[in-house]
Amino acid sequence: MQTLECHMKQLESCYFAQPLVDLAQQCGVHADITLKGSKLFRSDLFANTTTISFEQLERIIINICAQPSCRELSFIYGQYLLNTLISHYGSLLFNCRSIQHLINVLLLRGLTIFPLFHFRKLHKEDGYHLTFSPAIAQTNATVLRFLYEVLASILCGYVKWRCPEARFTIQFPFDKPKEIAQYLSYLSQSYSFQHSDFVVAINKPTLIKQQINNFPFLVNKQLQITPKNTRGFLAQLHRLQLKYPKYHSEQIASLMGMSAATFKRKLKLHNTTFLTEKDRVHRQQAMFYVAEQGYSNEQVASALHFSDITNFRRAFKRWTGLTPSYFRKT
Amino acid sequence: MGLTLLAITATYHTSVPKPLADINLLDCLGEGGLALITLMWIVVTLLTRPKGLVTNLLFAGLSAMYVSMLWDFLDEMVIFTPPYLTSFEAIPACIGMILMSIAAHYWYKEQSIFNQTLMKKERFYRDHSITDFVTGLYSIEYMKNQISHELARLESEHCTFCLTMFDICNFAAFSRQHGLQKSNQLLRDTADMLSLSMRESDLLCRFAADKFVIIHPQTTQAQANAFAARATAFIARHANYHDDKNQPQFSAVRWSSIEIHNQQWEFESLMTNLVAALNRTKVAA
Numbered sequence: 001m002q003t004l005e006c007h008m009k010q011l012e013s014c015y016f017a018q019p020l021v022d023l024a025q026q027c028g029v030h031a032d033i034t035l036k037g038s039k040l041f042r043s044d045l046f047a048n049t050t051t052i053s054f055e056q057l058e059r060i061i062i063n064i065c066a067q068p069s070c071r072e073l074s075f076i077y078g079q080y081l082l083n084t085l086i087s088h089y090g091s092l093l094f095n096c097r098s099i100q101h102l103i104n105v106l107l108l109r110g111l112t113i114f115p116l117f118h119f120r121k122l123h124k125e126d127g128y129h130l131t132f133s134p135a136i137a138q139t140n141a142t143v144l145r146f147l148y149e150v151l152a153s154i155l156c157g158y159v160k161w162r163c164p165e166a167r168f169t170i171q172f173p174f175d176k177p178k179e180i181a182q183y184l185s186y187l188s189q190s191y192s193f194q195h196s197d198f199v200v201a202i203n204k205p206t207l208i209k210q211q212i213n214n215f216p217f218l219v220n221k222q223l224q225i226t227p228k229n230t231r232g233f234l235a236q237l238h239r240l241q242l243k244y245p246k247y248h249s250e251q252i253a254s255l256m257g258m259s260a261a262t263f264k265r266k267l268k269l270h271n272t273t274f275l276t277e278k279d280r281v282h283r284q285q286a287m288f289y290v291a292e293q294g295y296s297n298e299q300v301a302s303a304l305h306f307s308d309i310t311n312f313r314r315a316f317k318r319w320t321g322l323t324p325s326y327f328r329k330t
Numbered sequence: 331m332g333l334t335l336l337a338i339t340a341t342y343h344t345s346v347p348k349p350l351a352d353i354n355l356l357d358c359l360g361e362g363g364l365a366l367i368t369l370m371w372i373v374v375t376l377l378t379r380p381k382g383l384v385t386n387l388l389f390a391g392l393s394a395m396y397v398s399m400l401w402d403f404l405d406e407m408v409i410f411t412p413p414y415l416t417s418f419e420a421i422p423a424c425i426g427m428i429l430m431s432i433a434a435h436y437w438y439k440e441q442s443i444f445n446q447t448l449m450k451k452e453r454f455y456r457d458h459s460i461t462d463f464v465t466g467l468y469s470i471e472y473m474k475n476q477i478s479h480e481l482a483r484l485e486s487e488h489c490t491f492c493l494t495m496f497d498i499c500n501f502a503a504f505s506r507q508h509g510l511q512k513s514n515q516l517l518r519d520t521a522d523m524l525s526l527s528m529r530e531s532d533l534l535c536r537f538a539a540d541k542f543v544i545i546h547p548q549t550t551q552a553q554a555n556a557f558a559a560r561a562t563a564f565i566a567r568h569a570n571y572h573d574d575k576n577q578p579q580f581s582a583v584r585w586s587s588i589e590i591h592n593q594q595w596e597f598e599s600l601m602t603n604l605v606a607a608l609n610r611t612k613v614a615a
Contacts, residue, residue, distance in 0.1 A: 026510060028463040069463045072538050076510075083506050157502065180598055181470045184605045185497075185539035 006137040013050035075186040078153020092222035100207040111229035118235040127203040135232030137270035171195035283319035345408035365399035387433035394426030462536040465521040473535040492554035494587040495604040501540035527561035551589035
């Protein structure tokens with residue numbers, strides 16, 4: 001199966017490069033500074049067919065983050081992207097009956113709409129935990145923070161627009177920033193910092209909240225029209241690691257249609273290792289079971305296919321720095 | 331560029347090259363560097379300053395300086411015929427200095443006028459690095475410093491101060507309908523109208539998105555509320571034209587204010603309270 005890799009030019013410039021360059025220009029940053037080192041020219045971006053790679057997007061974001069006048073650009077870009085995405089996928093998203101229906105549709109076509117992140121839906125008694133992870137490649141903390149802010153801005157903007165009464169909580173996987181003004185202004189939902197992953201926690205009453213003026217019978221038709229997801233390299237890896245938790249690197253490589261050596265090389269190119277990603281997937285699941293579901297160590301170890309509890313406790317401490325029982329207390 | 335060509339042409343006709351042994355390369359490098367930097371100053375002045383008297387005077391002064399520098403540089407490599415031409419090389423620089431002194435005088439006058447317009451937008455000190463590019467106001471970092479300054483004054487002067495936060499109603503919908511440029515224009519207009527509705531002692535800063543914060547020193551809650559109500563009424567009367575049909579649209583702002591009478595407050599909790607109060611106003615509306 002074809003996956004989207006960090007060097008492949010498959011991200012449309014009209015979503016991922018041109019608006020960033022234009023918005024930065026509105027903040028007084030010249031296009032040449034924004035595009036420095038990306039091997040792109042401003043004139044290239046105007047062609048409708050121009051596509052860029054994740055690496056080029058990364059470079060543009062690094063250039064923007066280096067500019068003091070672009071502090072709130074991630075949030076503005078999120079709002080801009082929301083409007084642009086809605087102009088293309090509005091009839092699919094707007095016609096979902098409820099937030100729950102919308103989440104299910106996004107699980108099917110989310111990566112087509114926004115290929116940079118994929119999410120897992122973890123059920124708990126009183127709602128869902130949506131755990132987001134980078135879908136294409138791991139990247140540095142600055143770029144990741146920028147992209148998480150974009151994502152939060154899109155999510156809050158959408159909900160404010162279509163379900164103004166819906167409430168959810170966003171957990172950011174980084175320290176509380178010095179400047180909180182953008183968060184207070186752009187994020188209409190509650191949020192907290194210093195978590196291990198970007199998580200959106202939604203309770204049951206919100207899940208069943210109806211969208212304004214929806215026509216659910218149009219959704220199936222729109223789903224057929226909307227092209228299927230092209231999974232990012234990491235999204236595909238995470239999917240296989242979840243599906244085959246016991247498989248080792250060579251087996252996953254063969255499932256991804258490449259040799260073990262090529263797989264290892266590609267993992268390095270995407271700034272990660274097989275074990276790091278496996279740990280990430282298991283950590284997300286284990287932390288959810290321990291903190292949200294109140295599972296005992298035996299239950300979590302069994303759910304994650306550990307041979308014994310000692311191994312699980314050791315792995316959990318490696319992932320979080322805390323033992324499961326101490327983590328439960330905190 | 332014209333001046334350079336003219337100078338080189340004039341030198342070609344009025345000079346003979348010096349023997350290589352007589353040329354001091356280090357001197358040539360220094361004097362050539364001075365000429366080059368003066369030329370760069372001319373280019374930067376023309377690119378960055380708006381057209382007008384000050385720019386014209388600066389351009390004339392710098393050009394005269396450049397002629398002298400270039401003359402001095404060429405003098406290192408050629409012998410002018412007649413030799414007394416060398417004695418005139420400092421004259422353009424002298425004229426240039428006089429022109430630039432006049433320019434500095436007018437620049438000072440121009441700056442004094444700008445300082446008047448910035449009266450409600452800055453207090454006590456200037457730091458252009460924390461200004462907001464869209465509205466020209468100082469960003470919230472500047473406000474943070476001013477709030478800590480006011481908090482420090484609370485103890486000595488025993489008087490309260492107020493903070494008022496404004497936001498534009500339905501800004502997200504406006505942005506969706508009219509695009510980013512029009513949204514930025516609305517932000518600029520709102521900033522101007524707010525600053526027109528303020529006292530000289532007040533300070534207006536951009537918070538983030540469509541939110542602005544005003545600090546009212548030595549003011550009670552009732553006074554701050556009255557200012558905010560007047561500013562809101564003023565903005566509501568302002569007609570915006572966003573399309574070709576000449577149909578006016580009227581903006582509206584919401585506000586929340588807080589009175590600070592003790593030093594226990596921290597900047598972040600103040601801002602969180604203001605935003606929460608503003609959100610409650612939205613829900614109530």
